């Protein structure tokens with residue numbers, strides 16, 4: 388394979404496809420490294436953002452009873468105001484601007500952030516703001532009876548959340564989380580403004596070296612699409628798997644062998 | 657039918673209980689008790705405050721005024737934590753409320769391990785014994801959504817029993833069931849009643865109230881109108897409102 392591809396060259400007279408082939412053959416490690424960094428930032432950013440969202444979503448749904456102390460109520464109110472401000476600000480401003488402010492703001496304060504780390508930080512905080520709302524919606528949508536049943540066997544709010552509610556919420560918000568992940572794969576491109584060498588930034592360097600923007604970004608477009616398409620398929624598979632099996636085994640029934648019982652969805656009243 | 661041995665010791669005692677939802681006075685000066693080993697049925701028209709009374713007793717609702725004693729201890733005075741107290745009272749809901757994310761077995765184990773701190777093996781054998789009692793031992797791996805209403809309710813009863821509570825509260829446990837499944841749940845409840853478990857049952861099953869309970873409480877518009885032995889309530893009710901209610905129920 389290398390024998391053939393190395394033969395490709397391109398000059399001023401070469402056509403579009405010739406240049407595309409040339410750029411790919413010459414720079415594929417750079418494209419792939421860019422794609423790798425894009426994925427790395429998108430994955431870690433989405434994971435950390437989800438954890439931030441879960442924590443904030445749980446805090447924002449702590450019930451306040453009539454007989455809670457004034458201190459607890461006051462404290463929760465203050466925390467809620469801060470968290471709401473965070474969510475509003477980060478959802479209400481472009482991530483590109485957030486990137487500039489965090490990166491150069493840190494530099495202004497004398498902290499020079501590693502660019503990739505800065506990228507992860509920005510994507511995490513930004514995703515956290517969106518996930519917080521998604522998680523809150525997920526918690527609110529869980530049937531009140533689940534909370535009551537947990538409370539009725541003596542679980543505290545924390546145990547109820549951990550053992551009963553959050554497992555259901557996480558499963559329910561998985562599609563939305565996957566969606567955030569796909570958005571993040573695309574939106575890491577804005578991190579090029581702080582020179583994070585992700586896919587977009589790398590492409591611009593390659594294109595600039597030859598002045599072939601259309602050709603280089605055609606390649607990048609395909610790479611982005613392959614990334615998001617693959618990730619979407621994998622997430623669909625995971626969702627399917629998490630839905631669980633529709634069958635269960637009845638143990639020790641009157642028949643001699645264990646019977647496999649097929650129960651289909653929609654069997655609820 | 658032989659009745660349970662009822663001791664003189666109050667498990668639950670409710671004094672001058674009031675509950676308002678906004679301006680709506682749902683419970684008006686309720687005085688009431690349940691003795692250890694007693695089976696008490698609460699009957700009454702829909703909207704008369706039966707569920708609210710049960711929910712106030714196990715703190716799912718906060719009483720507006722009044723006192724609730726558990727073995728003589730005032731639980732609204734916060735000596736005992738709400739969670740610790742609730743663990744001692746089981747609750748069976750009209751809508752079952754099984755934990756959707758957990759298997760039948762885990763539904764019956766999660767409270768034991770996380771609230772009572774029982775070891776996994778102990779919790780499992782206790783859960784299995786109660787699942788066997790309700791006839792659901794074969795279904796330990798099933799998820800709630802794979803069960804029929806009657807099966808769900810029997811698992812819910814096993815879940816409550818696995819906590820080995822002092823008393824079990826039932827809020828219309830058969831009202832959400834298809835008619836053919838009512839019997840299987842009532843049968844389990846009868847077994848429990850005979851075993852000496854303290855039970856407080858809100859129900860529209862008049863035959864159950866008549867045959868199984870030690871005492872019947874008739875509620876109407878937020879007050880206890882009449883309470884007495886089942887034979888008196890059903891065959892010789894004193895209050896007019898009780899007579900009317902029973903006539904309507906038995907006509908159906």
Ligand SMILES: Nc1ncnc2c1ncn2[C@@H]1O[C@H](COP(=O)(O)OP(=O)(O)O)[C@@H](O)[C@H]1O
Pocket residue numbers: 677680682700701702703704705706707708709
């Ligand atoms: N969470 C609530 N908020 C406002 N009103 C309520 C609430 N729960 C119950 N009620 C009202 O309290 C009254 C008694 O309800 P409930 O205790 O459910 O009656 P029952 O169980 O006897 O049918 C009804 O009028 C009902 O509308």
Ligand SMILES: [Mg+2]
Pocket residue numbers: 706707708827828
């Ligand atoms: Mg009710």
